[in-house]
Amino acid sequence: xxxxWLSIKAVFVKDIVVELRARQVIPTxxxxxxxxxxxxxxxxxxxxISAIVIGPAALWIAFLFSGLLAQERAFAVEQQNDCIYGLLxxxxxxxxxxxxxxxxxxxxxxxxxxIIVPVVMISFGLDIHGRWxxxxxxxxxxNLGICGVGTLFSAMVQLAxxxxxxxxxxxxxxxxxxxxxxxxxxxxxxGAIPDxxxxxxxxxxxxxxxxxxxxxxxxxxxxxxxxxxxxxxVVKE
Amino acid sequence: xxxxxAFVLLLGSTWTALMIGQITPxxxxxxxxxxxxxxxxxxxxxxxxxxxxxxxxxxxxQWDMVAAASAEVGMIFATVLNLTGxxxxxxxxxVWWTPSPRxxxxxxxxxxxxxxxxxxxxxxxxxxxxxRVCAVFGIIAFLDVPMVLISARFVPDVHxxxxxxxxxxxxxxLFMGIGAMMILAAVFIWLKTDILxxxxxxxxxxxx
Numbered sequence: 001x002x003x004x005w006l007s008i009k010a011v012f013v014k015d016i017v018v019e020l021r022a023r024q025v026i027p028t029x030x031x032x033x034x035x036x037x038x039x040x041x042x043x044x045x046x047x048x049i050s051a052i053v054i055g056p057a058a059l060w061i062a063f064l065f066s067g068l069l070a071q072e073r074a075f076a077v078e079q080q081n082d083c084i085y086g087l088l089x090x091x092x093x094x095x096x097x098x099x100x101x102x103x104x105x106x107x108x109x110x111x112x113x114x115i116i117v118p119v120v121m122i123s124f125g126l127d128i129h130g131r132w133x134x135x136x137x138x139x140x141x142x143n144l145g146i147c148g149v150g151t152l153f154s155a156m157v158q159l160a161x162x163x164x165x166x167x168x169x170x171x172x173x174x175x176x177x178x179x180x181x182x183x184x185x186x187x188x189x190x191g192a193i194p195d196x197x198x199x200x201x202x203x204x205x206x207x208x209x210x211x212x213x214x215x216x217x218x219x220x221x222x223x224x225x226x227x228x229x230x231x232x233x234v235v236k237e
Numbered sequence: 238x239x240x241x242x243a244f245v246l247l248l249g250s251t252w253t254a255l256m257i258g259q260i261t262p263x264x265x266x267x268x269x270x271x272x273x274x275x276x277x278x279x280x281x282x283x284x285x286x287x288x289x290x291x292x293x294x295x296x297x298x299q300w301d302m303v304a305a306a307s308a309e310v311g312m313i314f315a316t317v318l319n320l321t322g323x324x325x326x327x328x329x330x331x332v333w334w335t336p337s338p339r340x341x342x343x344x345x346x347x348x349x350x351x352x353x354x355x356x357x358x359x360x361x362x363x364x365x366x367x368x369r370v371c372a373v374f375g376i377i378a379f380l381d382v383p384m385v386l387i388s389a390r391f392v393p394d395v396h397x398x399x400x401x402x403x404x405x406x407x408x409x410x411l412f413m414g415i416g417a418m419m420i421l422a423a424v425f426i427w428l429k430t431d432i433l434x435x436x437x438x439x440x441x442x443x444x445x
Contacts, residue, residue: 156373
């Protein structure tokens with residue numbers, strides 16, 4: 001068990017140090033996220049759509065696309081000088097490498113979220129009504145889902161030397177069932193829609209805030225486990 | 238032979254449906270194509286899952302060919318499902334599409350097939366790598382499928398899950414339609430697998 005944590009720490013520290021020295025991923029993510037938010041804010045003003053409805057959706061759009069950017073880098077960085085083979089030849093379980101990379105991606109996206117959430121709240125004039133814990137929970141669950149699927153498929157796309165835009169369609173189509181309750185939960189948090197939805201409004205198991213959260217937990221558990229188990233098959237040479 | 242029996246069954250189903258088992262209003266008769274289409278679209282995904290697992294376990298290219306064939310066939314049935322569904326929805330509720338759970342998940346099914354086929358055609362590199370990547374995507378994508386089923390049964394929706402077919406002739410027409418489409422799907426998968434096998438053989442032994 002100690003060996004497991006040590007190997008996770010080794011890969012994690014390596015990637016964080018690379019990022020700290022190169023300062024490549026986080027600035028790109030933040031600029032992309034801010035551009036998305038800015039464009040949507042302008043559009044909502046021009047079309048006079050209530051900012052409270054667009055704001056929470058803008059958050060998820062920014063997370064998804066910036067998250068994809070980070071995940072693409074996660075394995076692209078290993079392509080230089082074929083570092084990936086060195087990593088895979090290390091005497092550790094490949095699942096551990098997946099978990100370490102997942103952790104790096106989650107931390108990167110968390111840092112991004114800490115920066116972008118206030119930006120969105122200020123520019124859209126959103127009020128959280130003191131539900132910070134709920135917000136943190138929804139963000140973390142969404143984060144884990146995006147990164148779990150993204151990490152597996154970024155490794156796949158890199159190894160197959162395919163083009164990067166492929167990653168975005170793969171990840172988006174897989175994540176779609178989670179993004180609906182995630183967006184609804186976010187809308188509930190900011191008070192754009194009531195906490196209890198009725199009838200057809202109870203879209204995709206997200207009839208109320210609790211069921212939306214429960215659904216996201218289930219999604220994360222299933223997909224992160226599946227990705228972790230299948231990672232070994234993807235990188236096997 | 239199988240193809241012939243599928244066509245006979247399809248014709249029989251259509252005849253029974255329109256002559257004795259007609260549902261009023263007329264537009265609702267599209268259900269005789271819609272329900273078998275949806276069942277086959279889901280069955281093809283199960284075949285895709287089994288073939289993907291089979292490939293990852295044994296690494297035999299035959300499994301990969303079955304997976305490729307079932308994805309293409311499944312895509313056809315998912316298209317049938319969504320198109321007939323849209324026509325039905327237009328006739329019944331006056332809109333082509335509405336974001337209800339059932340319609341979202343059927344659309345998702347179609348998109349999963351499309352992305353699978355794009356993935357298959359856009360991966361360069363050795364064949365085994367392409368097959369393995371597609372198999373992994375097939376398995377992960379299948380995890381989204383139970384939601385299509387669950388949403389049909391347990392979520393309140395405009396889409397009625399158990400449409401009642403009152404008379405025996407209506408039920409007969411429906412079951413004939415389901416049977417015909419299932420045979421059709423099986424024949425298509427078999428034919429496509431055969432084509433892929435021959436292609437594989439040709440690539441191995443190029444003609445002089």
